[in-house]
Amino acid sequence: MSEEPVVSLKAIGKHFGEGATRVDALRDIALDVFPGTVIGLRGPSGSGKSTLLNVIGCITEPNSGSMWLNGELVYDDKWLRSDLRGLRLEKIGFIFQSHNLLPFLNAWENVAIARILAGATKAQARARALELLDYLGVSHRKDAMPGQLSGGEAQRIAIARAMANDPRIILADEPTAALDSQRAGIVMDLMRKVAEERRTAVIVVTHDEKIFNRFDHIFALRDGMLEAPAAKAA
Amino acid sequence: MNLALKDIRHNLGRFLLTCLGLSLLLGIVLAMIGIYRGLILESLGLARAANAHVWVVEGGTRGPFAEASRLPGDTREAIAAQWGVAAAGAVAYQNVEAQHRGAIKRMLVVGAEIGRPGEAPQIVAGRPILRSRYEAIADRRAGLALGEQVKLGRDTFTVVGHTENLVASGGDPVVYITLRDAQKLQFDLTPAATRREAARTQAAGTAAAGGSTDTVNAVLVRLLPGVDAEAFAAGIVRWKQLGALTQSQQEAVLSRSVIERARQQIGMFTSLLMIVSTVIIGLIVYTMTIDKKKSIATLKLIGAPDRRIVGLIVQQALAMGVIGFAAGAVLINLTHGYFPRRLVLEPTDAMVLSGIVLVVCLLASGLGVRAALKIDPASALAG
Numbered sequence: 001m002s003e004e005p006v007v008s009l010k011a012i013g014k015h016f017g018e019g020a021t022r023v024d025a026l027r028d029i030a031l032d033v034f035p036g037t038v039i040g041l042r043g044p045s046g047s048g049k050s051t052l053l054n055v056i057g058c059i060t061e062p063n064s065g066s067m068w069l070n071g072e073l074v075y076d077d078k079w080l081r082s083d084l085r086g087l088r089l090e091k092i093g094f095i096f097q098s099h100n101l102l103p104f105l106n107a108w109e110n111v112a113i114a115r116i117l118a119g120a121t122k123a124q125a126r127a128r129a130l131e132l133l134d135y136l137g138v139s140h141r142k143d144a145m146p147g148q149l150s151g152g153e154a155q156r157i158a159i160a161r162a163m164a165n166d167p168r169i170i171l172a173d174e175p176t177a178a179l180d181s182q183r184a185g186i187v188m189d190l191m192r193k194v195a196e197e198r199r200t201a202v203i204v205v206t207h208d209e210k211i212f213n214r215f216d217h218i219f220a221l222r223d224g225m226l227e228a229p230a231a232k233a234a
Numbered sequence: 235m236n237l238a239l240k241d242i243r244h245n246l247g248r249f250l251l252t253c254l255g256l257s258l259l260l261g262i263v264l265a266m267i268g269i270y271r272g273l274i275l276e277s278l279g280l281a282r283a284a285n286a287h288v289w290v291v292e293g294g295t296r297g298p299f300a301e302a303s304r305l306p307g308d309t310r311e312a313i314a315a316q317w318g319v320a321a322a323g324a325v326a327y328q329n330v331e332a333q334h335r336g337a338i339k340r341m342l343v344v345g346a347e348i349g350r351p352g353e354a355p356q357i358v359a360g361r362p363i364l365r366s367r368y369e370a371i372a373d374r375r376a377g378l379a380l381g382e383q384v385k386l387g388r389d390t391f392t393v394v395g396h397t398e399n400l401v402a403s404g405g406d407p408v409v410y411i412t413l414r415d416a417q418k419l420q421f422d423l424t425p426a427a428t429r430r431e432a433a434r435t436q437a438a439g440t441a442a443a444g445g446s447t448d449t450v451n452a453v454l455v456r457l458l459p460g461v462d463a464e465a466f467a468a469g470i471v472r473w474k475q476l477g478a479l480t481q482s483q484q485e486a487v488l489s490r491s492v493i494e495r496a497r498q499q500i501g502m503f504t505s506l507l508m509i510v511s512t513v514i515i516g517l518i519v520y521t522m523t524i525d526k527k528k529s530i531a532t533l534k535l536i537g538a539p540d541r542r543i544v545g546l547i548v549q550q551a552l553a554m555g556v557i558g559f560a561a562g563a564v565l566i567n568l569t570h571g572y573f574p575r576r577l578v579l580e581p582t583d584a585m586v587l588s589g590i591v592l593v594v595c596l597l598a599s600g601l602g603v604r605a606a607l608k609i610d611p612a613s614a615l616a617g
Contacts, residue, residue: 050615059535059612089537100532100614102237104244109235116235117538125235145244161536173615 004071005032006168006201007056012065014051014224025051026062027224033169035199038192038214040206043221049205050173052221056203057092057171058084070168089118093162093200095172099154101146107157108133108142114164125164132160136190152183159190163198170194172204181210188214237542238549241526249554252518256558259514261565263507264587268570268577270500275578277403277493280342281484283355284325286454287463289479290470296487297479298327298451299403307417307448309476316469318461323350324450326416328423329406330386334378341376341409342402343386345416351454354410360395366412371395376407387422389415403493405575413450421447508594516598519551523602530606531614543606551599555591
C-alpha cells in the first residue's frame with residue numbers, strides 16, 4: 001500500500017498494577033491500519049482487545065511505545081497532545097456494542113450532537129445528520145427516539161454518529177453482538193461501505209464468528225500479544 | 235442544542251414530580267418568612283394602631299406589652315395638662331377567654347376612651363363605639379358578627395364594628411371596649427380574695443392605688459406639632475413613679491422583648507429548611523447524574539468538553555430550583571389566607587430567597603458535577 005497508515009502503533013505496551021499484581025494487558029504491539037480497510041480484532045476475554053481499542057481511541061494511556069494517528073505522532077512514552085478530547089472528536093468515531101445512543105435525543109439529534117460538539121451550528125449539524133441518515137438508509141426514522149428503534153436501526157444511527165465529523169478512523173466494540181445474523185451482515189456491509197467510499201479505517205473488536213469473513217484482516221490477541229493476521233476467510 | 239432541556243423533556247414526569255416536592259419545601263420556607271413578617275406586623279400593629287407619640291407607663295417598667303404596668307386612673311388628667319400635649323387617652327389591656335358559639339375564644343380586650351388616643355382605629359365595617367357601656371369593636375379574626383353578643387367577664391357586649399388584621403403578638407384577635415368596661419372586666423377577672431380586699435379598702439375610703447379599681451395600663455399621648463417626643467418622654471420620666479417611651483422605643487421593646495425569640499426560632503427553622511433543601515437538591519442532582527452515567531460517558535468519549543457536561547448538570551439543578559421556587563411561591567400565594575396566623579409575603583423577601591435558592595442549587599449541583607467529572611469515558615465501551 002502506498003498510502004500512509006491512519007493508525008500506526010510501534011512497541012505499544014500497557015500494564016495494570018505493579019509487582020506481584022502486575023498484569024501485562026498489551027505487550028509490544030505493532031500495527032498499521034490503512035485508509036479504507038476494515039480490520040478485525042479477536043481473542044478470548046482478557047486478551048487485551050478492549051485495552052488496545054482504548055489505547056487507539058486515546059482513552060487509555062499506554063506505558064510504552066509510540067502511536068501515530070493520521071500521520072501525527074500522538075504518543076511517544078507520553079501523550080504529546082493535551083487535548084485528547086479534541087483529537088477524539090476530530091479524528092475518531094466510536095461505535096458501541098449497545099449503540100449508546102443518548103436516550104433523551106431523537107435519531108437525528110443523536111447524530112447532530114457530534115457535529116455540534118465540533119463547533120457546527122444546529123442547522124449545519126442537522127443537515128449533516130439527515131445526509132448521513134439517508135446515506136445509511138434510516139432517514140425515515142430521523143425523529144424516532146432510541147427506545148422506538150430496532151437494534152439494527154439503532155446501530156445504524158450509531159454508525160451515522162460515528163461518521164458525523166468525517167473521522168479518519170472508526171473504532172467499533174462488538175457492534176454486532178446484539179444483532180441477529182441478517183442485521184449483523186447489514187451493519188458490517190455499511191461499515192465496509194463507509195471504509196471504501198470515505199477512505200476511513202475501521203477497527204472492529206469482535207467475538208462474532210459469523211462476521212469474520214467481512215474483514216480485510218483479522219488480528220488475534222492472546223495474552224496481550226498480537227498474533228499474525230489470519231488469512232481472510234472465504 | 236440544550237442537552238439539559240432535552241433530558242428534562244425526556245423525563246418530564248419525574249422531573250416535575252421532583253420539582254413539586256421541592257416546591258412544597260421552598261413553599262414552607264417562604265411561609266416561614268411570611269409568618270415572621272406577619273408576626274412583626276401583627277405585634278407592632280396594636281402599638282401602631284394607637285397612633286401615639288409617647289406611651290406613659292408605670293415607672294421602672296417597659297410598658298404593658300413587655301411586663302405588667304399599672305397606673306392610677308387620674309394619671310391621664312395629669313399628663314393631659316402638660317405643655318405640648320394635643321391629646322391623651324388611658325388604655326387598659328386584658329387577655330380574656332370567652333365562650334362563643336360553644337367554643338372558647340381567646341382575645342386581647344383593649345379598653346380605651348371614646349374620642350381619645352388608643353381607641354379602635356380604621357373600622358372596616360359597622361361603626362365606632364358611641365355608648366359608654368357594653369359595646370365592642372372586634373377584629374374580624376375573632377369571628378364575631380356585627381350585632382352579635384358576646385359575654386366578657388360578667389357582662390354581655392354587642393359587637394358594633396369590625397377592624398381588620400389587628401391582633402396581639404400571640405395572634406389573639408383584639409376586641410375594643412370602653413375603658414370603664416375594661417376596668418370592670420379587669421376587676422371581675424381578678425381572683426375573689428383580691429376583689430374582696432379591693433372592695434374593703436374602697437369602702438374604707440382608702441385611695442391607695444393597689445386597692446383601687448380605677449387603674450389603667452398606660453396613657454397614650456399625642457403631641458402638638460413640633461414637640462419633640464424624646465424630650466417630652468424624658469420630662470415625664472422625672473416624675474419617678476412614671477415611665478415614658480416614645481413610639482419608636484415602644485416598637486423596639488416589642489420587637490426585642492416579645493418577638494425576638496420567635497424571630498430566632500423561625501430564623502433557625504428557616505435555616506434548617508434551607509440546609510435540608512440543599513441536601514435534597516444535592517441528592518436529587520446526584521441521582522439524576524448517576525442515572526445518566528452511560529450517557530455522560532458516551533458524551534465524554536465522543537469528545538464533549540467538561541464544560542458541556544457541567545452545564546448539563548448545573549442547568550438542570552437551576553431549572554429545578556427555579557421551577558420549584560416559582561411553584562412554591564404560587565402555592566403560598568394561593569393558600570396564605572388559610573393559615574391561622576397572618577402571612578406577609580413581601581417581594582423583596584421572595585427575591586432574596588430566589589437568589590439563595592439559586593446559590594443553593596449551584597452548591598448542591600457540585601456533588602453531581604464532581605460525580606460526572608469522575609466518570610471514565612472508557613466506561614461507555616463496557617457492555
